[in-house]
Amino acid sequence: MSGTAPTSAPTSAQERRLALLATLTLLAMTACWGSTFYLIHDLVERVPVVDFLAVRFTIASAAMVLLAPRAIGRLSPEVRKHALVLGCLYGVAQILQTAGLAHTPASVSGFITGMYVVFTPFLAAAILHTRITRSTWIAVLLAVAGLAVLTLNGLSAGYGEALTLVAAGLYALHIVGLGAWSSPADAIGMAILQCLVIAAICLVAAVPGGITLPDTTSDWLAVIYMALFAGAAALLGQTWAQAHLPPTRSAIIMSMEPVFAAFFAVVLGGESMTLRMLAGGAMVLGAMLLVELAPRRKIEGEVTHIAV
Numbered sequence: 001m002s003g004t005a006p007t008s009a010p011t012s013a014q015e016r017r018l019a020l021l022a023t024l025t026l027l028a029m030t031a032c033w034g035s036t037f038y039l040i041h042d043l044v045e046r047v048p049v050v051d052f053l054a055v056r057f058t059i060a061s062a063a064m065v066l067l068a069p070r071a072i073g074r075l076s077p078e079v080r081k082h083a084l085v086l087g088c089l090y091g092v093a094q095i096l097q098t099a100g101l102a103h104t105p106a107s108v109s110g111f112i113t114g115m116y117v118v119f120t121p122f123l124a125a126a127i128l129h130t131r132i133t134r135s136t137w138i139a140v141l142l143a144v145a146g147l148a149v150l151t152l153n154g155l156s157a158g159y160g161e162a163l164t165l166v167a168a169g170l171y172a173l174h175i176v177g178l179g180a181w182s183s184p185a186d187a188i189g190m191a192i193l194q195c196l197v198i199a200a201i202c203l204v205a206a207v208p209g210g211i212t213l214p215d216t217t218s219d220w221l222a223v224i225y226m227a228l229f230a231g232a233a234a235l236l237g238q239t240w241a242q243a244h245l246p247p248t249r250s251a252i253i254m255s256m257e258p259v260f261a262a263f264f265a266v267v268l269g270g271e272s273m274t275l276r277m278l279a280g281g282a283m284v285l286g287a288m289l290l291v292e293l294a295p296r297r298k299i300e301g302e303v304t305h306i307a308v
Contacts, residue, residue, distance in 0.1 A: 015244075018244045019244050019245060021244075022240070022241035022242075022243075022244035022245045023241070023245065023249075023253060023292060025237045025240065025241040026237070026238065026241045026242075026245070026250060026253045026254060027253060027256065028237065029233075029234040029237040029238055029241075029254075030253065030254050030256045030257045030260060031256075031260045032229050032230045032233070032234055033230050033234060033257050033260070033261075034256075034257050034258070034259070034260025034261040034262075034263065034264055035230070035260065035261075035264045035268075036225075036226050036230045037261040037264065037265065038261075038264060038265050038268060038269035039222045039225070039226065040052070040226070042222075043214070043219055043222055043223070046214070046215070046219065047212050047213070047214055047219065048206075048209070048212055049098045049101070050095065050098055050202060050205050050206045050209075051206045051209075051211045051212045051213075052223065053094055053095075053098065053202040053205075053206070054199065054202040054203045054205070054206040054207075054211060055211070055213065055214075055223055055227075056202075056223055056226050056227045056231055057195060057198045057199035057202055057227070057231060058199045058202075058203065058227075059223065059224060059227035059228070059231070060195050060199070060227040060228065060231035060232040060235070061192070061195045061196045061198075061199045061232075063227070063228055063232050064188075064191065064192040064195055064232045064236070065192060065196075068188050068189070068192060071188040071189035071192055072189045072192055072193050073189075074186075074189055075186055075189040075190065075193070079181070079186050079189070079190060080193060082177070082181040082190070083189070083190040083193035083194050083197070084193065084197055085177065086174055086177050086178060086181070086190070086194050087193060087194035087195070087196065087197025087198050087201075088197055088201065089170050089171075089173050089174040089177065090170070090171070090174050090194060090197075090198050091197055091198040091199075091200070091201030091202060092167075092170055092201060093167040093168075093170035093171050093174065094167075094198065094201075094202065095201065095202065095205050096163045096164070096166055096167040096170070097109070097113055097163075097164055097167040099160075099163050100112075100159075100160040100161065100162075100163035100164035100167060101160070101164070102160065103158065103159050103160025103161075103163070104158075104160030104161055104163075104164055105153075108151075108152065108161065108164075109160070109164050110147075110151040110258055111147050111148060111151040111152050112161060112164040112165050112168055113164055113167060113168050113171070114143075114144070114147040114151070114168070114255055114257075114258065115144070115165065115168040116168045116169070116171040116172040116175065116251055116254075117140055117143045117144055117147070117251045117252060117254075117255045118140060118144055119168060119169050119171075119172035120172045120175050120176060120247050120248050120250075120251035121136065121137070121140055121247075121248040121251075123172050123173060123176045123247075124176050124179070124246070124247045124248055127176055127180070128176065128179070128180055128247070130246065130247075130248075132248060135290060135291065136248055136249070136252075136291055138290060139252050139287040139288070139290040139291040140248070140252065140287070142283055142284075142286055142287040142290065143252050143255040143283070143284050143287035143288075145283055146255075146259075146279075146280045146281070146282070146283030146284035146285075146286070146287060147255060147258060147280065147284065148280070149276055149279050149280035149283060150258050150259065150262060150276065150277065150279075150280025150281060150283075150284065151258055151280070172251065175242070175247045175250055175251050175254075176247045178238065178239060178242040178243075178247070178250075179242050179245070179246060179247035179250065180247075182239050182240070182242050182243040183243050184240055184243050184244075187236060187239045187240035187243065188236060190239050191232075191235045191236040191238075191239040191240075194235060194239070195231070195232060195235055238250075248291075249291050249292075252287055252288055252291045253288055253291075253292075255284055255287065255288070256284055256285070256288055258280075258284070259280070259281040259284050259285065262277045262280075262281060263281075
């Protein structure tokens, strides 16, 4: 018995450090996504959204392949299959969200997209058979309420909303899939293959109407920033981080995206701070802190990896 005690404590401490690092990675990735909102809002007035997505993920894919050209080759056939499925889920979700946005107010689209926070624990429980704790459910409800306060000025139901809701479900499946299939050793290869699939799907959607490219230096700089940091680096960070975090916890952390979007819109976009921003942001932040401060023995029990 005395021979096993010294090894278990460091392992537990290492797991806690890795979980903290994974949380900070997801938070940084989410902040990066949030920083792109005001850039995208301006850019899509000149470049169609699907064209922008195709260019963005093509650049991201090229950069990742150049940095790690052999990473995909090191993946097992099973892991490649998983990455292909995850890339398809994310790519189709991007297209559906974009199509829905054409028929839905941006605020409503943002709220419905954020409903992946609700879908994720249900899917994790159904697919991974994870036990979702009471504190986690409270955090989910708090995050949804915060998203509503932060984004909604009214809610309608129609074709665009239906497409966006399906996209939210696909994002939730992607989060659950990463939680089930990702591993630190395969993170780079999985992220690259996912990005290639996303780029291919966006290109297929964009090509029939012809691809419109940015025509100014500032627009190209914005696209490159979103490709390299909010695209390649964010996908790599998410893939690695979710190898160490349960899906529901990851989804709640990522619900901070509209909070960061509001922050950058005020700091860089010249928008005014409002009481709704403060209240909604505080609620989402409270949800994240609630799930982060929950007992680790319960949270770590949610991390389930499967092979199919």
